[in-house]
Amino acid sequence: MxxxxxxxxxxxxxxxxxxxxxxxxxxxxxxxxxxxxxxxxxxxxxxxxxIPWLVALRAREKHIEDWYKTHGKDAGPPPSDTSYxxxxxxxxxxxxxxxxxxxxxxxxxxxxxxxxxxxxxxxxxxxxxxxxxxxxxxxxxxxxxxxxxxxxxxxxxxxxxxxxxxxxxxxxxxxxxxxxxxxxxxxxxxxxxxxxxxxxxxxxxxxxxxxxxxxxxxxxxxxxxxxxxxxxxxxxxxxxxxxxxPRTEQEQVDFVHAEKFNNRKKLVASQTGLRLQPPSEEESAIIHYMWTKQKDYDSDPSSKPSNVVNMSQTKVYSTSIMQPQYRNRHSYMIFGGYLLRQTFELAYACASSFAHEAPRFVSLDSTTFKNPVPVGSVLYLTATVAYTEQTTRLIKTDGHVSEHVPGTLIQVRVDSTVRNLEHGTTTDTGQFTYSYFAATKEGQQPPSLLPQTYNEMMEYLEGRRKAIDTANFYTERRLGELQYVVSE
Known part of the structure; x- marks a missing residue:
């Protein structure tokens, strides 16, 4: 073909x-x-x-039947097959x-x-x-x-x-x-x-x-x-x-950059994160400022601007059965690209609802697939605006800089979990972080995010750290200066 x-x-x-x-x-x-x-x-x-799904399904049913014949009905669920x-x-x-x-x-x-x-x-x-x-x-x-x-x-x-x-x-x-x-x-x-x-x-x-x-x-x-x-x-x-x-000088340069990034990725995973490193002095000041604003709004609700949105109010949910039409070539698990599409579109809906307009996609930040998603399971997705930043960037169209455009960088985190219908267990399958840009409309205030609980404030700081890490990655890979509003 x-x-x-x-x-x-x-x-x-x-x-x-x-x-x-x-x-x-x-x-x-x-x-x-x-x-x-x-x-x-x-x-x-x-x-x-x-192979067709029914062939793979019958083979898995036979595998389960043989397992229980060998180990007995009280042996617990058999090991899951990942590939037919x-x-x-x-x-x-x-x-x-x-x-x-x-x-x-x-x-x-x-x-x-x-x-x-x-x-x-x-x-x-x-x-x-x-x-x-x-x-x-x-x-x-x-x-x-x-x-x-x-x-x-x-x-x-x-x-x-x-x-x-x-x-x-x-x-x-x-x-x-x-x-x-x-x-x-x-x-x-x-x-x-x-x-x-x-x-x-x-x-x-x-x-x-x-x-x-x-x-x-x-x-x-x-x-x-x-x-x-x-x-x-x-x-x-x-x-x-x-x-x-590597066969050429450029291939060698790319190889070295990738190797450094992978080594750094392992180091970051083992040493950073708010579970391992408490908020810095600067981050603590940010938390204190948000806490004081929340107290002001609690004391006088009328003082809260209409553009300030509580983090808990930004959540958008999705629940779906994983059908075999979305399986990968190994037959029993869902194709990762399908999960990317589903999480992106939920994140886009979340950012659109927050900004009250169609935002522009900027980047997908570092994302790890923690566990596979089995065919027939229930996939739960939760999208939350985790971090926002007021910024002014240049819009670049067809290679020509046109104008400075003020707006909001909106970072949306999508948490993914899956429930196995056979034994009811729920598994964390990954976290996806998408960034969007929403231009500020003339005469309107840009949307602003307000975390309220300590947990939400930690999520806000995690989002801020990811935004900084993404900007550093952009520079490390020599993609140029991160200065343009770029999108679909």
Whole structure:
């Protein structure tokens, strides 16, 4: 269905989706257009299932039945299966690989196919970032499998280290977009994958294999960093992966930056956080100021400005059953990109409700997938505005600075938990932190957040620390100065 594994093309292809032939070159035929997530079309995509759900379900039921026959009904629940598809890793040999070995590119033909673009537009007519997130994670999975081949371990998303908007993309109908990336660093069983999203005004030749050199820096509007880990399907322990050998000076620079970041990430995880480090003198002063404001408002409720919102009033909730249509290629767990899309869109709803307008996405901060989400479980998501900051930034459109725009940086934290219906246990599956920018409307006061309890104040300080860490990451990766309002 693909021209190649190296580049994913859609113009001129006729993939069969749910029994309906989709023809990208016929943009007026809306009846034939059925959307399929872009990166799922690769035969090594983490969304590409190898067997129907019923086959995997029957196999799991047989596994459970055999477990109880062997251990007895009082033995407790059997170990959960994470993968149906992978039991043979093919080889355990570790070899050297280059960055070009894993480079993969997918084309989103927004300019040449209006009906394809229709699946990527939000209600404001801008790019639907949540859908892009799903594609980014799927593409990162393809890249990870390419790097590990010919071995076939279980590969999962461990964390999303950052996703940044680098410039505005106001009219996606005027350009085609490429998502491209490769492995930029490897450890023993983990790898960092960097993906860039870039705009292109030209139409690409059908069947052409794009290279990393075809992606110009001035065309890149988004960059994403993922960490994937490899696991042995039998032992569930770490699985050694192929070594990445930088071939050019730039590849070596990127490798060193990624290695420093991963070392720093481990250090930060072990030494920072308000559970380990109490508030600093500056942070204590912030807490005291917020406490005094709260006391003033309690004494005289009429003195509380209408733009001040209590943190507890910003919460937005979502509850959903995890259906098998959202499973990953291992069959029993939900695809990480789907979780990114769901959490982003809830966070967007939370930020929109807080700002009373459609905010602009700025970044996804460091996020860790703590536990997998099983098919058939109940997913609970809670979005909260955790931190706000009044700021003035420059709006940059098509490479030209237009004006200074005052507004509010809104950080939304989404807490994710999952409940297993079979035994009722609830598990923490991760925390996602999204940042948005809402421009201040003329004649109106910008929204302001007020934490009230001690726990909320700690959450506020955690959000502030994340905002500072994100700005530092931006500088460390040499992405330039963090000064532009950048968004979908």
């Amino acid at each position: 693909l021209k190649s594994l190296r580049s994913v093309h859609y113009r001129g292809l006729r993939p069969l989706v749910r029994g309906i032939s989709y023809t990208p070159n016929n943009p007026n035929n809306s009846d034939q257009h059925v959307f399929q997530p872009v990166a799922s079309r690769s035969n090594i995509s983490p969304m590409r299932r190898t 598809s992978y039991s043979d890793v093919k080889t355990r040999d570790v070899v050297d690989k280059s960055r070009s070995d894993s480079f993969t590119c997918a084309l989103l033909p927004f300019k040449s196919d209006p009906w394809f673009m229709d699946a990527y537009i939000n209600s404001s007519g801008r790019l639907r970032i949540g859908q892009i997130f799903q594609d980014l994670d799927a593409l990162a999975g393809v890249i990870a499998y390419r790097h590990c081949s010919p071995a076939e371990p279980v590969i999962v998303t461990a964390s999303v280290d950052r996703i940044y908007m680098l410039k505005r993309l106001d009219d996606i109908s005027k350009c085609n977009v490429t998502l491209s990336g490769s492995v930029t660093w490897t450890g023993r069983s983990s790898m960092e994958i960097t993906i860039k999203a870039a705009t292109h005004t030209e139409d690409f030749e059908v069947g052409r294999d794009l290279t990393e050199q075809d992606i110009r820096d001035d065309e890149v509007f988004l960059t994403a960093n993922f960490t994937f880990v490899a696991r042995d399907p039998e032992t569930k322990k770490s699985f050694p992966i192929n070594r990445l050998v």
